[in-house]
Amino acid sequence: xxxxxxxxxPAQQVEDAVPELKGPRRKVTRPMxxxxxxxxxxxxxxxxxxxxxxxxxxxxxxxxxxxxxxLNDSVGANRNSNPLFLYFFNEIRLVIDNLVxxxxxxxxxxxxxxxxxxxxWLGVVGIAGFVSWAVGNWRVALLAMAGFxxxxxxGLWQESMDTLALTLSAVxxxxxxxxxxxxxxxxxxxxxxIITPFLDFMQTMPTxxxxxxxxxxxxxxxxxxxxxxxxxxxxxxxxxxAHGIRNVPETTVEAADSMGSTRWQSLLxxxxxxxxxxxxxxxxxxxxxxxxMVTIAALIDAPxxxxxxxxxxxxxxxxxxxxxxxAIVIMAIVLDxxxxxxxxxxxxxxxxxxxxxxxxxxxxxxxxxxxxxxxYLSHTYLWAAQYPGEGTTGSHIANAADSxxxxxxxxxxxxxxxxxxxxxxxxxxxxxxxxxxxxxxLVGAAxxxxxxxxxxxxxxxxxxxxxxxxxxxxxxxxxxxxxxSTVVATVIVMLFGIAFGVWMGRSTMVDRLLRPxxxxxxxxxxxxxxxxxxxxxxxxxFTAIVAAVVYAVPVAIKIxxxxxxxVPETTVEAAxxxxxxxWQIITKVQLPMARSALTLATNQGLIYVLSMVVVGGLVxxxxxxxxxxxxxxxxELYGKGLAxxxAIVLLGVMFDRITQAAARRxxx
Amino acid sequence: xxxxxxxxxxxLAVLGLSLTACGGAKVGDTSSGSDNSSGSSAKxxxxxxxxxxxVGYEADAAVVxxxxxxxxxxxxxxxxxxEEIAWQGFGTGEVDAVLENWGHDDLKKKYITEQKTAVEAxxxxxxxxxxxxxxxxxxxxxxxxxxxKNLNKYASKFKTSESGGKGQLLDGDPSYVTNDAALVKNLxxxxxxxxxxxxxxxxxxxxxxxxxxxxxxxxxxEPQWFLSEVALKKVSLPAYTTGCDAVASKIACDYxxxxxxxxxxxxxxxxGSPAYNLVKNFNWTxxxxxxxxxxxxxxxxxxDAAAKKWVDANQAKVDAWLx
Numbered sequence: 001x002x003x004x005x006x007x008x009x010p011a012q013q014v015e016d017a018v019p020e021l022k023g024p025r026r027k028v029t030r031p032m033x034x035x036x037x038x039x040x041x042x043x044x045x046x047x048x049x050x051x052x053x054x055x056x057x058x059x060x061x062x063x064x065x066x067x068x069x070x071l072n073d074s075v076g077a078n079r080n081s082n083p084l085f086l087y088f089f090n091e092i093r094l095v096i097d098n099l100v101x102x103x104x105x106x107x108x109x110x111x112x113x114x115x116x117x118x119x120x121w122l123g124v125v126g127i128a129g130f131v132s133w134a135v136g137n138w139r140v141a142l143l144a145m146a147g148f149x150x151x152x153x154x155g156l157w158q159e160s161m162d163t164l165a166l167t168l169s170a171v172x173x174x175x176x177x178x179x180x181x182x183x184x185x186x187x188x189x190x191x192x193x194i195i196t197p198f199l200d201f202m203q204t205m206p207t208x209x210x211x212x213x214x215x216x217x218x219x220x221x222x223x224x225x226x227x228x229x230x231x232x233x234x235x236x237x238x239x240x241x242a243h244g245i246r247n248v249p250e251t252t253v254e255a256a257d258s259m260g261s262t263r264w265q266s267l268l269x270x271x272x273x274x275x276x277x278x279x280x281x282x283x284x285x286x287x288x289x290x291x292x293m294v295t296i297a298a299l300i301d302a303p304x305x306x307x308x309x310x311x312x313x314x315x316x317x318x319x320x321x322x323x324x325x326x327a328i329v330i331m332a333i334v335l336d337x338x339x340x341x342x343x344x345x346x347x348x349x350x351x352x353x354x355x356x357x358x359x360x361x362x363x364x365x366x367x368x369x370x371x372x373x374x375x376y377l378s379h380t381y382l383w384a385a386q387y388p389g390e391g392t393t394g395s396h397i398a399n400a401a402d403s404x405x406x407x408x409x410x411x412x413x414x415x416x417x418x419x420x421x422x423x424x425x426x427x428x429x430x431x432x433x434x435x436x437x438x439x440x441x442l443v444g445a446a447x448x449x450x451x452x453x454x455x456x457x458x459x460x461x462x463x464x465x466x467x468x469x470x471x472x473x474x475x476x477x478x479x480x481x482x483x484x485s486t487v488v489a490t491v492i493v494m495l496f497g498i499a500f501g502v503w504m505g506r507s508t509m510v511d512r513l514l515r516p517x518x519x520x521x522x523x524x525x526x527x528x529x530x531x532x533x534x535x536x537x538x539x540x541x542f543t544a545i546v547a548a549v550v551y552a553v554p555v556a557i558k559i560x561x562x563x564x565x566x567v568p569e570t571t572v573e574a575a576x577x578x579x580x581x582x583w584q585i586i587t588k589v590q591l592p593m594a595r596s597a598l599t600l601a602t603n604q605g606l607i608y609v610l611s612m613v614v615v616g617g618l619v620x621x622x623x624x625x626x627x628x629x630x631x632x633x634x635x636e637l638y639g640k641g642l643a644x645x646x647a648i649v650l651l652g653v654m655f656d657r658i659t660q661a662a663a664r665r666x667x668x
Numbered sequence: 669x670x671x672x673x674x675x676x677x678x679x680l681a682v683l684g685l686s687l688t689a690c691g692g693a694k695v696g697d698t699s700s701g702s703d704n705s706s707g708s709s710a711k712x713x714x715x716x717x718x719x720x721x722x723v724g725y726e727a728d729a730a731v732v733x734x735x736x737x738x739x740x741x742x743x744x745x746x747x748x749x750x751e752e753i754a755w756q757g758f759g760t761g762e763v764d765a766v767l768e769n770w771g772h773d774d775l776k777k778k779y780i781t782e783q784k785t786a787v788e789a790x791x792x793x794x795x796x797x798x799x800x801x802x803x804x805x806x807x808x809x810x811x812x813x814x815x816x817k818n819l820n821k822y823a824s825k826f827k828t829s830e831s832g833g834k835g836q837l838l839d840g841d842p843s844y845v846t847n848d849a850a851l852v853k854n855l856x857x858x859x860x861x862x863x864x865x866x867x868x869x870x871x872x873x874x875x876x877x878x879x880x881x882x883x884x885x886x887x888x889x890e891p892q893w894f895l896s897e898v899a900l901k902k903v904s905l906p907a908y909t910t911g912c913d914a915v916a917s918k919i920a921c922d923y924x925x926x927x928x929x930x931x932x933x934x935x936x937x938x939x940g941s942p943a944y945n946l947v948k949n950f951n952w953t954x955x956x957x958x959x960x961x962x963x964x965x966x967x968x969x970x971x972d973a974a975a976k977k978w979v980d981a982n983q984a985k986v987d988a989w990l991x
Contacts, residue, residue, distance in 0.1 A: 300749065535875075
């Protein structure tokens with residue numbers, strides 16, 4: 001990994017040039033400096049095109065890739081004799097397997113000699129309503145009950161309950177680790193610095209890469225599925241908990257200290273209660289992330305809705321896949337609204353009348369009695385245990401989805417093809433050839449230069465390290481191809497993000513109308529819409545870009561809208577009074593003042609786009625995504641897939657650090 | 669107060685329901701009717717069957733599982749797994765059998781020769797054919813395209829936004845080794861291999877091409893359910909001879925015909941389970957598999973229903989497996 005140390009010459013020059021420009025002559029703006037770097041890059045590209053591009057053919061491997069292969073093989077060969085497995089991993093597996101099986105016996109799978117689970121649909125709907133009401137309010141309770149009843153109408157009751165069982169178990173396991181770690185990271189800066197790279201790694205490493213090794217360690221079964229989900233879903237809870245603890249006002253903690261509370265007391269009585277609202281939001285994000293894993297976990301035999309989606313995909317059955325995807329969306333929306341309601345409940349209760357508080361306790365008590373009756377009924381009687389009906393609503397939904405897709409495929413493909421060719425030839429191809437046909441050290445130097453200009457010195461150093469490691473992975477050229485598509489996708493995401501974000505930020509009505517659609521786009525498994533996209537755009541890089549945009553746009557829109565809304569009302573009023581028209585208010589007041597939100601939106605948009613690289617590999621994007629998928633499918637390519645996964649992580653870390661540093665700078 | 673009333677009313681309604689609905693069937697009353705095989709299940713026990721993710725395999729698994737359940741009284745656990753993960757399961761006891769293996773010499777070497785956790789269990793009778801295919805309209809309009817020598821003549825027609833000025837050869841299910849990049853180079857074809865990345869993407873590409881009369885040539889294989897929807901035509905490459913594919917970068921010949929075979933775990937082979945016998949004897953034709961695959965993929969029957977339909981019509985074949 002010596003390449004990381006030998007920094008290429010041009011980078012040095014650019015870096016040296018920066019402070020000089022920054023100091024005396026303030027007139028040289030950052031965009032101008034980035035422009036200068038690009039011009040130098042283009043000139044050198046014209047001269048050096050095609051040299052030292054570090055290309056590697058699809059079936060070729062480097063030494064590192066072979067070493068990863070050998071490592072993987074030796075784990076497999078020694079599994080049954082190694083004490084680490086016998087006494088450590090196997091125990092973990094047993095505990096988690098038992099947990100999942102227990103929840104499944106309760107709500108989804110036949111248990112013991114019963115042909116049905118212990119609690120039937122009526123009981124589960126009752127519990128869902130009661131718990132939602134107890135932790136939230138009656139509105140979300142109704143939503144929860146309606147949502148759960150809808151699973152039955154879709155003909156997906158058992159699948160939904162399997163997914164719920166697995167998700168709940170994974171979230172439980174994730175929180176057992178995440179909350180203590182989050183508190184620790186909130187209290188100690190040092191631990192926070194140590195754990196952040198690990199969290200980045202867990203969130204951006206494609207699941208496909210560690211799915212096969214996981215089943216080697218924890219065997220095929222619920223334990224592997226739960227652990228795969230935990231790896232992806234725990235980081236948000238850790239980060240947000242730490243954030244919540246950090247944001248408790250210094251003075252409050254000092255007050256507690258001065259009254260003589262021990263560290264432990266101030267943690268339990270002051271910090272945690274005050275951070276509760278934020279911690280619950282962390283739990284919410286963990287649940288969402290866990291649901292995003294449902295389809296991928298199906299590849300290692302995780303039961304539930306994911307299997308329905310994957311199986312339907314094999315015969316390109318869009319309707320069935322959509323029906324199951326819709327169930328996942330509904331589950332996500334119900335769980336999201338319930339946890340959100342629970343995080344604000346305490347405040348709302350304080351604000352409402354005392355009358356309500358007085359009645360709350362007896363009401364909860366009688367609700368509990370009703371739920372117990374419902375559970376008893378659903379345990380005993382068949383009509384309450386098995387969901388009645390054939391799930392005809394589900395087949396109606398499937399048919400409707402089928403006809404919509406067929407219509408779109410028949411009528412839109414001419415337009416979509418022209419659009420695809422315009423973007424691919426006009427934007428993507430030139431940009432990609434600039435990245436892949438330039439010598440690697442030129443691209444690296446340009447990236448480092450941009451990192452320094454946009455994010456400052458520290459992000460320049462991070463970029464240099466990432467560039468070095470990227471070269472080390474042996475998939476530099478593929479990484480550049482992926483980078484080109486990623487940047488194009490992020491630009492499109494930001495165009496939509498700003499347009500819709502401003503619209504939503506300026507009107508509560510629009511916000512209320514758009515938000516459910518955005519939620520659905522975020523949690524609908526991409527596998528569901530891949531088939532129609534393939535029909536519209538073919539197996540191309542552009543299809544991958546469209547899929548990534550669909551997934552990443554909601555986040556960008558939501559963050560932008562929040563930023564626009566946070567602009568003080570008085571400022572907007574003052575501008576209106578000064579005679580600005582709407583366009584001027586947006587471009588001169590609201591967008592500039594929401595600049596740090598825009599940077600954050602770009603950051604999140606990019607990370608979300610990167611998380612779709614693997615899905616892109618399934619629809620023709622090639623490059624890193626294909627390497628990962630092929631590594632998952634062919635044992636001799638395993639090492640290359642792992643290296644490609646690492647490259648995706650490195651790209652993510654690089655851009656995250658640059659944009660975060662830029663965000664800090666703009667908000668400062 | 670209103671809230672209180674609402675809940676109270678709901679509670680009363682439920683209580684009322686519970687009292688009046690006592691006549692409903694109780695859980696456990698009906699269970700005796702559905703599984704009548706408890707007598708013989710002791711002999712077979714559980715049978716862990718891997719299901720790899722393609723419809724042809726699903727058809728194999730549907731029929732074998734149905735027969736094992738109905739005739740042998742086994743408890744069949746079907747596990748949806750990718751190939752490599754399924755093979756890993758042989759060693760850990762999570763998987764008993766893989767029903768349709770496409771070559772995979774790498775996995776055979778690792779798990780049969782080195783780790784000795786798996787053994788071969790004979791052929792399925794299916795012939796796996798891999799090659800380059802074009803949509804039927806194209807084969808009809810330009811019959812000479814079915815010979816690789818004429819491909820360069822049409823290369824410009826196959827150009828796409830992805831192929832960088834050359835003709836596009838759509839490759840792509842990452843599950844199988846392809847020699848296509850070497851083939852294109854060694855046969856001096858003016859084509860570029862573009863990786864579609866999944867079977868879904870390939871099928872959709874061919875489906876669109878046939879419907880809109882587009883020029884597409886790509887990697888495909890049979891038996892495959894999609895061929896009964898669109899009968900793709902195979903392009904002939906220089907014939908396969910033993911050893912012509914010895915050096916990967918020098919390959920200039922067609923893919924061999926794979927005799928698809930069955931792999932079972934070493935433990936399962938020695939267990940004496942009647943399910944092992946069934947797996948070993950299981951044998952049918954490409955046509956049989958296509959029929960069941962069509963029931964599943966196009967007629968949208970459930971696995972069990974599709975299996976039952978085929979088994980009822982082919983009792984003699986099934987009886988031979990059970991001997």
